[in-house]
Amino acid sequence: MKTGVAVSILAVLLALPLLGFAQEKLPASPIRTIYITPTSHFDFGFVEPPEAVRERAARHIDEVIRVAESDPNFRWTIESVWQVNEWLKTAVKPSSVLPKDTEKIARLMKLIKSGRVALSMSWGSMHTDFMGEEELNRLFYDYARLERTYGIHSEFALMDDVPGHPTSIPSVLAGSGGKYLVVGANTFINNATSLAPGNVPFYWQSPDGSKVLTWITQSPRGGYTEAMTDFYLDPYSLDPYTAKTPFDMFNSDLAGKRAPLQIMEIGVKALLDRYNKAGYEHDAVMAIYAHDFVEPQNVRNLERAVRMWNAGHRTVQLKIATPPEFLKYIEGKYGRDLPTFRGEWSGLWSEAKTQSPRISALARYGHDHVPAAESLWSAVAMTRRIPFPVGNTAELYDLMFTYDEHSGAGNTGWPQLNNAAALREQNRQYVDYMTVVKADVDRLLETGVKTLVRPTRYDAVQPSSEGRWNAIVYNALSFSRDDVVRLSQPQKNTTITTIRDTSTGASVPFDLDEKGNAVFVAGQVPAFGYKSFEVETEPRAPVSTLKPSTTGEVKNGRFSIRISKTGVIESIFDSVSGRELINPKGEMAFNELLRTEGSEASRVIYPKMPTVTVKEGNVLSEITIARDRSVFPVTKLTVFKGIDRVEIHNELDPALMPFVGGDGNWSDSYYFAFPMNIDKEGLKVVRGGQKWFDTLPDDYLPGARHDSVTTQHIIGLTNGSATALIAHRQAFYWVFPGFLSTKMRAAGAPKEFPALYTGKFPLPEATLYSRAIRHASQADTSDLGVLNMPTVEPGLRGNYVFEYAITGGGKRDDVSARRMARAFNVPLTAEYVQSAPLRPMAGFFAVDQPNVEIVAVKPATNNVVRGDVSASPLDPPGNKAFILRLQEFAGKTVKVAVKLPVRVRSAALLNLTEQKVLGSLPSLDPLTINLKPYETATIRIEIE
DSSP: OHHHHHHHHHHHHHHHHHHTOOOSOOOOOSOOEEEEEEBOBOOSSSSSOHHHHHHHHHHHHHHHHHHHHHOTTOOEEEOOHHHHHHHHHHOOOTTOSSOOOHHHHHHHHHHHHHTSEEEOSSSSSBOTTTSOHHHHHTTTHHHHHHHHHHOOOOOEEEEEEOOOOOTTHHHHHHHTTOOEEEEEEEOSSSOOOTTTTTTOSEEEEOTTSOEEEEEEEEETTOSTTHHHHTSOSOSSSOOTTTSSOHHHHHOGGGTTSSOHHHHHHHHHHHHHHHHHHTTOOSSEEEEEEOOBTOOTTHHHHHHHHHHHHHHHOSSSEEEEOOHHHHHHHHHHHHGGGOOEEEOBOOOOGGGGGGGSHHHHHHHHHHHHHHHHHHHHHHHHHHHHOOOOOHHHHHHHHHHHHHHHBTTOSOOOOSTTTSOHHHHHHHHHHHHHHHHHHHHHHHHHHHHHHHHHHOOOTTSOOOOOOTTEEEEEEEEOSSSOEEEEEEEOOSSTTOEEEEEEETTTOOBOOEEEOTTSOEEEEEEEEOTTEEEEEEEEEESSOOOOOOEEESSSEEEOSSEEEEEOTTSOEEEEEETTTTEEOBOTTSSSOTTOEEEEETTEEOOOOOSSOOEEEEEEOSSEEEEEEEOTTSSSOEEEEEEETTOOOEEEEEEEOGGGSOOOOSSSOSEEEEEEEEEBOOOSTTOEEEEEOSSSEEEETTTBOTTOOOSEEEOSSEEEEEOSSOEEEEEESSOOEEEOTTSSOOSOOOTTOOOOOOHHHHOOSSOSSSEEEEEEEEEEOEEEETTTEEEEOSOSSTTOOSOEEEEEEEEEESSOOHHHHHHHHHHHHSOOEEEEESSOOSSSEEEOOEESOTTEEEEEEEEOGGGTOOOSOOSOTTSOOOOOEEEEEEEEOSSOOEEEEEEOSSOEEEEEEEOTTSOSEEEEOOOBTTEEEEEOTTOEEEEEEEEO
16 A cells, blocks of 8 residues: 555656646846746848738737737737838728728727837847948937827837947937837857846947947847747747747757746756856846747747746746836836946948848948938928928838848848748849939939029020030038049030039049040039039040050059059058058958958969059049959059049959859858058057947957947048058948958868957957958758859849048048048039029038038928828928938037028927927027037927
């Protein structure tokens, strides 16, 4: 009898794990509550084309509403505002034409207002270091529109997957009314920051003093997936990619051998161990419960698991919540003791956009030229009383946001994830988005310039004589400048013979290039303004004015360039500083092309010896290096008289890139080397960001990845006494020396650990490597297997083009560096017009301080989109309220006066999203404002 009882008790004990009873003791920890925050991560173009993901997101919001209304304990976070935007497009009653389904919309807004559903303020999880300056300023604009329209309120931004962001993010978020930032950092390549998990949350501060309370979680399994994949807090739900539980995926030896509660104990122990090891001191932590495209219905499984856990564990409790609930709790209890850190920690995932360099180049063009077109059309709206085309610019920003979201790039997909048709369609859509941006913004600029200077019906117009044409040169920047203009022939088979500055009557020296285009330097073109030129032509085929030279050297008064007979750039000498700019003894030659197969240095084949051609003209001198039948067919170096930069034009031929593979690699990468003549002692990297310059490594967040960097328009090297600067148009991603393999490994030699992980500061020499392209030849598709892909940019043809501008100097000068970079990326534009404008030159917007830029001029957001059918369709709407965005970028306190083309009735300082009035500006003639170091000022003006 006793034996039978003993056997029965033993059987029960053995069954305890399967019944869900606790078996494993948890480690001692200050943590008493784990806040679990459910959300779903949406990628544009990762598993489906962007347009399909938009539809999926709209359906997803419907499911959030359904589950929330059926479960009073339900908590959820909508990760991105774009998801709500897409849902609102569908929230229309079947019987209506324009009005929204207000009842349906009210249900979602009620949930958000209750706090049960939290809404992140961010448009999406972005490649923030790739975004344009004004685009980044508008990262939270769509949220602000929802707040104004529906009365909701949010104070936090959630950006998942991307493992880091630039120093401008706290400024933009805090400036938009945000207090909290949550980042689920995917560190499958490298680290995000050593501050997590021991020193989170912390106040992350921008150079302008703005700060936001920041929580970072990071993991090679995704970061944002931690509650599911790292800590197993839901032992029931399945991974969306494998249809297995995450525990079984990562613990295959224990698959099916542990009960749900045991699985949770293993996960909670892992969480406590991770935070204990890092010295975490608070009594609560947050675990993001998310995965790609998971459904809100999964929260029911999580609720079941939490109830089971809390019933048997008193020392550590689980709580389903939203990020604001957790962060407000931590701030309320520990706020005074939380540390503040400043620094750059871009995760460098925007490197993925080098897979499609032509699409990315179009995006970068849009970043610069869409705000330029906005400012131009604001001048038109102010002076011509023509309605501002807000619909065009709204579409352009949405397209740029879509590409700049963290999955945006033409690519070959994740192995065994994408089907072939979806992958091809994804790439086609990205090409379409950015070609539309380029075409539309060019059209806005062309029509805007012509509209700005056209005569009114009351103006007398004098006809031009035969062979005479009127051209306008427009400057889309906030400082007047002398710069290069390229003016096409007004008609075929005509030759430009004379160009005259109509403001002075003086003839302007110019050259004709091989295509017959005139190249000249326009002097003192006003800020956000134009100069008029008279062009005379003759009816004959044009002939270039550039004459061959045998010197092997070109000069422009400041710079002299010398090239060897074999095409090696031997010298770029700066006569102003009396210094050689380049280092001929670097680990690679200046502008030499480096190819890597995976992480291993490889060979670039040149079937023929390069040929060097030197040509000189009245305005420009150029050296062309031709490398026939090679992947690197052309380099052209150009200097212009009176212009303080050396321009470099490189081309790569994709048709001659070797087929990728053979060394365990899916991709090859191509870099241009730029060894500069700066002593390595005290060497620093100057990173040109969206709003200001960072100095690296000084300005890194602790433990941030530091092998490479993404820059906006310019990068530099300095040691305090000498500086070298490289402006760039199409390329944007830079790798530092020591972090990149540049020497081929001997045949048969063992592989070395990738330089990405072994490089370190201080840098071994003053060289920067510009990544041109990460090139792949094959995709591993889920339906067809390995598939050869001739392109990831369907419809875009021709060579890849990468343009740079080099200059140098003594001590670092942020004003001249920023101006050179902006001028190189936003060239002067020239348009022929029907008649000469009444004023031969005019400027519309300007500032009187060199360290301040006008970033954008635009209509105020609250008076441009009404959504109501007009009862007076014959009366075009007018614009009386405008926004001026100013940026101080050199770290100086300054009083700045703004020039405008109209009289100002009133002016007020607003927050970044134009929602909140921060103060009035009483000085209106001229409009004057005091700016703090690095401040972004958003000014609303009412014009008369």
